[in-house]
Amino acid sequence: xxxxxxxxxxxxxxxxxxxxxxxxxxxxxxxxxxxxxxxxxxxxxxxxxxxxxxxxxxxxxxxxxxxxxxxxxxxxxxxxxxxxxxxxxxxxxxxxxxxxxxxxxxxxxxxxxxxxxxxxxxxxxxxxxxxxxxxxxxxxxxxxxxxxxxxxxxxxxxxxxxxxxxxxxxxxxxxxxxxxxxxxxxxxxxxxxxxxxxxxxxxxxxxxxxxxxxxxxxxxxxxxxxxxxxxxxxxxxxxxxxxxxxxxxxxxxxxxxxxxxxxxxxxxxxxxxxxxxxxxxxxxxxxxxxxxxxxxxxxxxxx
Ligand code: NAI
Numbered sequence: 001x002x003x004x005x006x007x008x009x010x011x012x013x014x015x016x017x018x019x020x021x022x023x024x025x026x027x028x029x030x031x032x033x034x035x036x037x038x039x040x041x042x043x044x045x046x047x048x049x050x051x052x053x054x055x056x057x058x059x060x061x062x063x064x065x066x067x068x069x070x071x072x073x074x075x076x077x078x079x080x081x082x083x084x085x086x087x088x089x090x091x092x093x094x095x096x097x098x099x100x101x102x103x104x105x106x107x108x109x110x111x112x113x114x115x116x117x118x119x120x121x122x123x124x125x126x127x128x129x130x131x132x133x134x135x136x137x138x139x140x141x142x143x144x145x146x147x148x149x150x151x152x153x154x155x156x157x158x159x160x161x162x163x164x165x166x167x168x169x170x171x172x173x174x175x176x177x178x179x180x181x182x183x184x185x186x187x188x189x190x191x192x193x194x195x196x197x198x199x200x201x202x203x204x205x206x207x208x209x210x211x212x213x214x215x216x217x218x219x220x221x222x223x224x225x226x227x228x229x230x231x232x233x234x235x236x237x238x239x240x241x242x243x244x245x246x247x248x249x250x251x252x253x254x255x256x257x258x259x260x261x262x263x264x265x266x267x268x269x270x271x272x273x274x275x276x277x278x279x280x281x282x283x284x285x286x287x288x289x290x291x292x293x294x295x296x297x298x299x300x301x302x303x
Pocket of ligand 1: 012013014015016017018019036037038039040041042044051071072073074098099100101102122126149150151152193194195196197198199200201223
C-alpha cells in the first residue's frame with residue numbers, strides 16, 4: 001500500500017516547476033490528482049491549457065490518475081469550482097496544495113498598485129479561496145491536509161518583493177490559523193518554504209556579480225527535491241505535524257522558527273517616548289535584527 005492510497009489531491013499551479021513535481025509525486029504515492037494551472041506567464045498574464053494537460057498526461061502514462069483544471073485560484077467562484085472538480089472527478093478531497101504563484105518584482109517606491117493586488121490576489125487570496133472551498137468537506141469527513149508554499153522572501157526578506165513578501169508571510173499566518181481552527185476536526189495545515197530552480201527564479205535580478213553567482217547556485221536546486229516533503233506532509237504519516245514551516249533546499253530540510261519574544265523590558269510607571277529613547281537601544285541593541293535577506297541566512301551552497 002502506497003502512502004496516499006485512496007486520497008484525492010488538488011495541486012494549484014501544477015503545470016510546471018515545483019507544482020508539477022508535487023502533483024506527479026502525489027500520484028506516484030497513490031493519490032488521484034486535480035492538476036490545476038491556468039498556464040499564464042510568470043507575471044500572471046495570458047492562459048494556456050497545455051501545461052496542466054501535459055502533467056496529467058505524464059501522470060497517466062506512469063499509471064496514475066489525474067484531471068486537468070485551468071481555472072484561476074484568485075477568484076472565489078473559480079476556486080470553489082477547482083475543489084468541485086475533485087469531487088466530480090474522484091468523489092472526495094483529502095489534500096490541498098496551494099502552490100500557484102506569480103511574481104511582479106519592483107522596488108517598493110516604484111511598485112504599482114496593480115502589481116501589489118495581482119500578487120496578493122494569486123498567492124494570499126488564492127490560498128485562502130482554495131483552502132476555504134475545501135474546508136467544509138474536510139470538516140464533514142473529519143480529515144484533510146493542507147500544504148501551502150511560503151517563501152524566505154517573506155520569512156526573512158528580499159529586495160524588490162514587497163508584494164510577494166507580504167503575501168508569503170500572510171500565507172504563513174493563514175496556515176497557522178487553519179491549523180488552529182481545524183485541529184478539532186482532525187485537519188492539518190503546514191507550509192513549505194521551497195528553494196528550487198524554476199522559471200519564477202529566472203526573474204531574479206542578475207545586475208551584480210553577487211546576484212549572478214547566487215542564480216548559478218540556485219540552478220542546482222531542482223524542483224523535484226521539494227516533492228517528497230509535500231507528499232509526507234500530506235500523508236497520515238505526518239499526523240502529528242501541523243502549524244509548521246519546513247524549508248527545503250536540495251537535500252537539506254529545515255524546521256523554521258516562528259516569531260516569539262526574545263527580550264523584554266518593563267517600567268513600573270509605564271513608558272514615555274523619552275524613557276524609550278533612553279532605554280530601547282541600550283537594552284535591545286544587541287538583539288535587534290540586522291536587515292538580513294534570505295541569501296544572507298542561507299549563505300552556503302546547496303548540498
Ligand atoms: P512556476 O512559475 O513554475 O509555477 C507557478 C505556477 O502557478 C505556474 O505554472 C502558473 O501558471 C501557475 N499560476 C499562476 N497564477 C495562477 C492562478 N491564478 N491560478 C492557477 N495557477 C496559477 O514557479 P515555482 O517556482 O514552481 O513556484 C511554485 C510555488 O513555490 C509558488 O507559490 C512560489 O511562490 C513558491 N516558491 C518558489 C520558490 C523557488 O525557489 N522556486 C521559492 C519560494 C517560494
